[in-house]
Amino acid sequence: MSDISPQLFAQRISDLGLADHRSVEQAINExxxxxxxxxxxxxxxxxxxxxxxxxxxxxLKGDRGGYFYGEYKVLYLIGAGTFARxxxxxxxxxxxxxxxxxxxxxxxxKELEQFLREGRMGLKLRHPHIVNIxxxxxxxxxxxxxxxxxxxxxxxxxxxxxxxxxADLALRLMYEIASGLAYAxxxxxxxxxxxxxxxxxxxxGKAKLVDFGLAALTDRNNPEKMADCPNARAIDYAALERGxxxxxxxxxxxxxxxxxxxxxxxxxxPALTETRDRLQRLNVSRFQxxxxxxxxxxxxxxxxxxxxxxALEFNPDKRIQSAAALQAEVKKAMQILxxxxxxxxxxxxxxxxxxxxxxxxxxxxxxxxxxxxxSKAALQNxxxxxLKSRGYRVLVISNPNRALDRxxxxxxxxxxxxxxxxxxxxxxxxxxxxxxxxxxxxASIPSILLVDxxxxxxxxxxxxxxxxxxxxxxxxxxxxRTTLIQLLAGVERRPLGTY
Numbered sequence: 001m002s003d004i005s006p007q008l009f010a011q012r013i014s015d016l017g018l019a020d021h022r023s024v025e026q027a028i029n030e031x032x033x034x035x036x037x038x039x040x041x042x043x044x045x046x047x048x049x050x051x052x053x054x055x056x057x058x059x060l061k062g063d064r065g066g067y068f069y070g071e072y073k074v075l076y077l078i079g080a081g082t083f084a085r086x087x088x089x090x091x092x093x094x095x096x097x098x099x100x101x102x103x104x105x106x107x108x109x110k111e112l113e114q115f116l117r118e119g120r121m122g123l124k125l126r127h128p129h130i131v132n133i134x135x136x137x138x139x140x141x142x143x144x145x146x147x148x149x150x151x152x153x154x155x156x157x158x159x160x161x162x163x164x165x166x167a168d169l170a171l172r173l174m175y176e177i178a179s180g181l182a183y184a185x186x187x188x189x190x191x192x193x194x195x196x197x198x199x200x201x202x203x204x205g206k207a208k209l210v211d212f213g214l215a216a217l218t219d220r221n222n223p224e225k226m227a228d229c230p231n232a233r234a235i236d237y238a239a240l241e242r243g244x245x246x247x248x249x250x251x252x253x254x255x256x257x258x259x260x261x262x263x264x265x266x267x268x269x270p271a272l273t274e275t276r277d278r279l280q281r282l283n284v285s286r287f288q289x290x291x292x293x294x295x296x297x298x299x300x301x302x303x304x305x306x307x308x309x310x311a312l313e314f315n316p317d318k319r320i321q322s323a324a325a326l327q328a329e330v331k332k333a334m335q336i337l338x339x340x341x342x343x344x345x346x347x348x349x350x351x352x353x354x355x356x357x358x359x360x361x362x363x364x365x366x367x368x369x370x371x372x373x374x375s376k377a378a379l380q381n382x383x384x385x386x387l388k389s390r391g392y393r394v395l396v397i398s399n400p401n402r403a404l405d406r407x408x409x410x411x412x413x414x415x416x417x418x419x420x421x422x423x424x425x426x427x428x429x430x431x432x433x434x435x436x437x438x439x440x441x442x443a444s445i446p447s448i449l450l451v452d453x454x455x456x457x458x459x460x461x462x463x464x465x466x467x468x469x470x471x472x473x474x475x476x477x478x479x480x481r482t483t484l485i486q487l488l489a490g491v492e493r494r495p496l497g498t499y
Contacts, residue, residue: 004060006031006041012059016067019050052076054087069144070137072098079154083111088149096134097147112143118212119145121189129180131200131210147210151203155261156196163268164297167304168337170265173199174258174307175330176207181254181323184212190249192237194257196264235281236272243284244316252316255326256287259311266304267296271312287314294388302363302391303333309389336363364485365392367493371414372396373403373429374421374450379475383419386477392484400425400432409441416491417446417484422458423473430458437468446487450475 004012014024027048031040045051051059052075058066067074072089078097079086083105089098105111122133122145135146155173159165165173177199181191191198191212198211237253246252263271271290275281293308294300307329313319320326370387374380375398384394395415397403406414418436422429433449436442446467451458453472462470469483 004038006036006038009038009041009059010045013045013050016059018055018067018073023048023050069098069100069142072096072144072146074098084115086147089146095149097131097149099145099147101143106140106143112140115143115145121212122147124187125184125189125212127180127183129176129206129208130184131208150200150208150210152201154197155199155201155207155265158201159196159265159268165265167266167301168334170262171304171307171330171334171337173201173207173265174262175327175334177209177258177261178323178327178330180207180209181258182327184209185251185254185323190251191254192249194254194261196261199261235278239282239284240287242282243287244314246316250316251322252319254323255311255320256313258323258326259308259320262304262311263290263293263308266300266308267293269296271308292388294393298393301337302366302389303336305391306389307333309385363391364481365390367391367495368417368484368488368491369393369395369415369494370484371403371406371418372421373400373418373425373432374398375424376421379421379423379450382477383475383480387481387484390481400428404432404435404439404442407436407439407442407445413442413445415445416494417448417487419448419450419480421473422449422451422455426455427458427461430462433468434461434463437463437465446491448480448483448487 010024010028013019014021024045027044027050028041030044030048042051042056046053046056054074054076055067069087069089072091074087074089075095076088077085078088082102084099084101087098087100089096101112101115105115116136116138119133119136119138122131123136126132131150132148133145134148137144137146181194184191189212191209193211198209200208200210202208236257238248240256241248241250241253260271271293272286273280280286290312293305307320307326310318310320310329311326320329365387368391370392372380372383372394374383374396380396380398384396387394397406400420403418420429420433420436430449430451433447436445436447444467447469449462449468449470450473451462451470453459459470464470467487469487471479471483
């Protein structure tokens with residue numbers, strides 16, 4: 001405890017303007033007569049609301065400033081970053097958040113301008129899912145922003161405390177985030193610093209975007225302007241944009257990092273490895289070596305997984321193209337998840353699905369395991385990724401005999417349907433397909449043979465049946481999905497977390 005006396009502590013509260021003289025005197029009187037310690041004085045002052053813990057610490061250190069920013073009295077520190085601190089502050093009976101540029105950057109014109117630009121842009125943004133900036137004080141000696149105060153926590157804190165979030169909650173929060181992004185984009189503003197710590201979750205559970213410090217008014221008339229790295233916070237965006245050959249402030253960049261946030265909510269860890277190493281962050285391979293979400297979260301609903309996959313597409317032309325499009329896709333995924341499953345064109349459960357690969361995502365395959373017996377890597381990858389995006393779990397085996405060995409009469413079947421590919425395996429695939437359909441312990445399990453129309457001898461030797469189908473190569477994924485829906489119509493789905 002400081003060697004400051006109780007009387008001097010009380011006097012400084014009054015001198016600094018933290019409380020009026022009458023309130024200070026009343027607190028002293030509450031102590032009564034006799035000797036009292038500094039700790040006694042601090043306790044009564046804090047109990048009476050004359051000072052906060054932060055103000056007490058500053059008084060004990062002898063600080064003469066930092067108690068007020070303009071007319072706003074600083075109460076508590078609620079957030080601190082590399083460039084600024086955010087305080088809970090009071091003006092009259094109202095509470096605000098005051099964001100203050102750190103002292104070491106106030107003489108740096110570039111950093112000061114960036115800070116004030118955030119404020120100016122924020123004044124334009126009025127949206128329920130963006131934290132409102134109410135005032136910008138451009139005093140070069142003491143610049144600060146006044147914002148609405150959001151009672152709650154950051155999204156990063158929420159994920160750290162709860163771990164993986166349920167898919168419905170993660171999608172709802174992403175919908176609100178995308179809503180704010182889409183509104184900003186409609187004004188030509190990109191965020192440029194999307195991460196969990198830049199989203200506040202209010203006490204009533206609403207997501208609010210904060211910190212447009214790297215936001216930029218997009219300049220569509222200058223297509224040659226490529227990404228740069230003005231500071232550490234911009235590196236991730238610049239690395240992605242350089243690696244994919246797009247201009248700085250491409251709207252699809254915010255989509256990518258929103259996808260990283262959704263992945264983080266669903267998996268409990270981010271898609272992009274987090275590091276402070278500048279060279280590692282600039283390495284484009286960091287964006288290409290993401291562990292598929294379904295490998296970390298096997299029970300992730302297919303509709304949520306597909307949104308993540310499309311948002312995190314490295315190729316910007318295949319990525320969701322805007323925040324508004326992201327919002328729309330998340331909304332469709334939420335509706336499908338709420339409806340409890342896939343859609344069909346009729347009441348007949350064996351009728352073909354009405355969805356195509358270009359239509360809204362579904363979780364039609366959720367609860368089913370498909371084994372793909374195929375040696376051709378390109379076909380393996382195409383089938384696996386398309387089916388996984390629809391909720392199926394896919395096991396890939398390149399050797400037909402090894403695939404048959406996985407089905408033991410005394411064990412539960414490892415898959416609900418087996419797809420045999422004859423493009424390279426030829427007669428080996430057909431023989432395995434026939435054996436699978438004739439063996440007693442596998443005859444009831446659906447199977448599909450993928451075969452080129454020109455392989456006439458193989459087609460002739462394949463034994464078809466009610467639950468054994470042939471599909472032509474080159475493969476149309478929609479046709480495969482439709483056939484799977486038909487074959488699996490009477491197969492009970494596996495409970496989440498068991499497959």
